[in-house]
Amino acid sequence: MSELLPILSYVSFFLAFAGIFGVMCLGLNLQWGFAGLFNVGVAGFVAVGAYASALITAPSGLGWPVPFGLVGAMLAAGLVAALVGVAALRLREDYLAITTFGVAVVIQLVALNAEWLTGGPFGIQSIPRPLFEAVGGGLAWNLLYLALVLAVLGAVWWALERLVTSPWGRVLRALREDEVAAAALGKRVARFRLEAFILGCMVMGLGGALYAHFVGYIAPEDFLPVLTFQIWAMLILGGSGNNRGAVAGAVLVWGIWTLSGNLLRELLPQSEQARGAALQVVLIGTLIAVTLILRPRGLFGEKAQVSRHAGK
Amino acid sequence: MLQLLADGLIVGSVIALGAVGLTLTYAILRFANFGQGEFLTWGAYIALSLLGLLLGAAAMEPLGPFSFGIELLAVLPVAAALTALLALALDWALFRRLQQGQAIALVIASFGAALALRNLLQFLYGTLPEYYTREIQIAIRLVPRDTLGGLRITPDQMAVMGLTLLTVVALHLLLTRTTLGRSMRAVAENPSLARVAGVDVEQVRRATWIIGAALAAVAGIFAGLTGQLRPGLGFDLLLPLFAAAILGGIGSVWGAVLGGFIVGLAESLAVPLVGAEYRAAVSFLVLIAILLLRPAGLFGGRP
Numbered sequence: 001m002s003e004l005l006p007i008l009s010y011v012s013f014f015l016a017f018a019g020i021f022g023v024m025c026l027g028l029n030l031q032w033g034f035a036g037l038f039n040v041g042v043a044g045f046v047a048v049g050a051y052a053s054a055l056i057t058a059p060s061g062l063g064w065p066v067p068f069g070l071v072g073a074m075l076a077a078g079l080v081a082a083l084v085g086v087a088a089l090r091l092r093e094d095y096l097a098i099t100t101f102g103v104a105v106v107i108q109l110v111a112l113n114a115e116w117l118t119g120g121p122f123g124i125q126s127i128p129r130p131l132f133e134a135v136g137g138g139l140a141w142n143l144l145y146l147a148l149v150l151a152v153l154g155a156v157w158w159a160l161e162r163l164v165t166s167p168w169g170r171v172l173r174a175l176r177e178d179e180v181a182a183a184a185l186g187k188r189v190a191r192f193r194l195e196a197f198i199l200g201c202m203v204m205g206l207g208g209a210l211y212a213h214f215v216g217y218i219a220p221e222d223f224l225p226v227l228t229f230q231i232w233a234m235l236i237l238g239g240s241g242n243n244r245g246a247v248a249g250a251v252l253v254w255g256i257w258t259l260s261g262n263l264l265r266e267l268l269p270q271s272e273q274a275r276g277a278a279l280q281v282v283l284i285g286t287l288i289a290v291t292l293i294l295r296p297r298g299l300f301g302e303k304a305q306v307s308r309h310a311g312k
Numbered sequence: 313m314l315q316l317l318a319d320g321l322i323v324g325s326v327i328a329l330g331a332v333g334l335t336l337t338y339a340i341l342r343f344a345n346f347g348q349g350e351f352l353t354w355g356a357y358i359a360l361s362l363l364g365l366l367l368g369a370a371a372m373e374p375l376g377p378f379s380f381g382i383e384l385l386a387v388l389p390v391a392a393a394l395t396a397l398l399a400l401a402l403d404w405a406l407f408r409r410l411q412q413g414q415a416i417a418l419v420i421a422s423f424g425a426a427l428a429l430r431n432l433l434q435f436l437y438g439t440l441p442e443y444y445t446r447e448i449q450i451a452i453r454l455v456p457r458d459t460l461g462g463l464r465i466t467p468d469q470m471a472v473m474g475l476t477l478l479t480v481v482a483l484h485l486l487l488t489r490t491t492l493g494r495s496m497r498a499v500a501e502n503p504s505l506a507r508v509a510g511v512d513v514e515q516v517r518r519a520t521w522i523i524g525a526a527l528a529a530v531a532g533i534f535a536g537l538t539g540q541l542r543p544g545l546g547f548d549l550l551l552p553l554f555a556a557a558i559l560g561g562i563g564s565v566w567g568a569v570l571g572g573f574i575v576g577l578a579e580s581l582a583v584p585l586v587g588a589e590y591r592a593a594v595s596f597l598v599l600i601a602i603l604l605l606r607p608a609g610l611f612g613g614r615p
Binding site: 038040087088091094095097098099101102103105106109112113225226229232233236274275276278279280281282284285286288289292293296 | 343344346405406409410417419420421423424425427428431432434435438439547550551554555558587589590592593595596599600603604607
């Protein structure tokens with residue numbers, strides 16, 4: 001039994017991370033999978049959520065309870081998304097990609113340089129980990145936090161499933177398929193897009209907050225473009241337009257990432273470790289490219305939606 | 313004040329060259345290539361390796377007032393050619409296979425390719441900064457200190473600006489005076505009509521990759537010459553490149569050049585106001601401003 005405990009601890013640690021990535025990936029799926037919005041600044045919105053929650057809950061900040069942090073994270077990420085969306089959403093689709101890329105760069109700069117707010121390169125430490133002391137940390141807390149992550153993941157999933165099967169979600173998919181036709185039916189294209197973009201970013205911000213309270217410490221280097229890329233890899237591999245695909249992709253890509261990292265650590269000498277980490281990114285990049293070419297719909301493609309009145 | 317203007321023009325030269333390549337691929341291949349920045353980096357590092365092969369451990373013999381020798385000028389076209397080859401290989405392995413799908417799949421693929429390329433380079437060369445030459449250059453004082461703060465500029469910087477203008481003029485002649493150039497503009501305007509009119513779209517596609525990547529390589533080498541070589545060199549320039557290309561209007565060569573100089577000047581002039589650490593945010597503000605005010609760009613057609 002005793003030799004099983006470290007494994008269990010590791011598995012719960014791994015799954016908690018996978019679940020956090022799953023939340024971020026669900027946010028991206030709402031934007032890309034259902035609304036066709038291309039967000040290259042995922043890491044930026046995740047960072048806004050993480051920093052907002054950290055500032056609200058840390059003793060050096062406001063010191064409020066964690067649930068306030070989670071809500072604040074969503075509001076902060078949504079606010080940034082609204083600003084970006086108003087500027088870029090009314091233009092052609094790849095302008096949104098360029099703008100979100102830019103906003104992530106700027107957020108990274110602010111995190112790195114606005115020391116009075118973000119702690120600069122050292123980041124924010126001692127972010128409260130909910131109930132850490134109460135259960136004595138260790139395995140018990142890992143499991144507890146895993147339960148929290150899964151609960152949030154489930155809630156987000158449920159809400160998004162409800163949302164995308166609602167009339168609102170149908171309009172969203174209609175927009176993605178044929179914007180002109182949807183507009184001709186009297187749907188207000190710009191508003192639906194903006195709503196989907198903001199909602200997706202709020203979910204990403206929530207993911208960032210979950211990350212901050214799990215690790216207990218955040219720094220600018222946690223939110224580099226490679227994070228955006230990982231989330232995209234998860235969604236593409238899992239299959240966009242399908243929430244099941246988004247979460248399965250999160251578990252799978254995080255698994256590949258962890259395994260390849262461990263493997264490289266075993267194989268490469270200490271001095272070459274930093275170079276080895278670069279190879280990991282090459283691996284994930286290749287994975288995205290190969291999936292796009294060989295199986296563009298991912299593991300779980302979007303389910304065909306047929307009206308129940310069809311064929312009658 | 314004058315000094316800031318000059319610095320802005322030098323950074324602007326690099327941005328302009330990179331943005332010209334970006335605007336061409338954007339207009340002709342019809343997607344925003346996030347890999348353009350990596351072509352700058354790869355071009356710069358390929359030139360470094362070629363110099364190493366050519367010289368061994370010896371240093372370059374400086375050419376006249378410049379810090380670099382004739383060797384750098386010799387490896388420049390070779391590095392540009394090899395970078396173009398890299399772009400063609402990437403097109404063959406990746407972008408060509410996605411062409412049938414949505415344009416946005418190409419953007420994702422280019423984003424993935426960019427990260428993979430940058431990390432591959434980091435794996436091969438390590439993360440420490442490198443230099444083409446350790447030669448110290450004495451800046452020439454063009455304007456005395458008492459007029460508008462004075463102006464000092466190194467011969468290298470002057471060479472970079474001169475060669476940039478030369479390259480852009482050559483490209484302009486290519487696009488306006490040759491059959492290939494006219495075909496490229498035709499495909500940018502309307503690919504199906506160009507095909508019907510007998511334009512070899514495949515050839516245009518290859519030419520676009522070659523020109524775009526070669527210009528990026530030259531820009532990367534210039535960036536390395538006036539600064540240092542880092543694996544993040546091209547990635548850090550990506551946002552200014554996009555800002556310049558969109559500011560000039562997608563597809564417009566002179567627009568991209570002008571956009572490059574405007575972004576370079578804006579960055580340089582903003583430094584005293586916002587501090588050097590927020591320099592990179594300036595191109596984002598330029599981008600947002602242009603998207604809000606004139607999304608078609610200065611010389612662009614459709615937004």
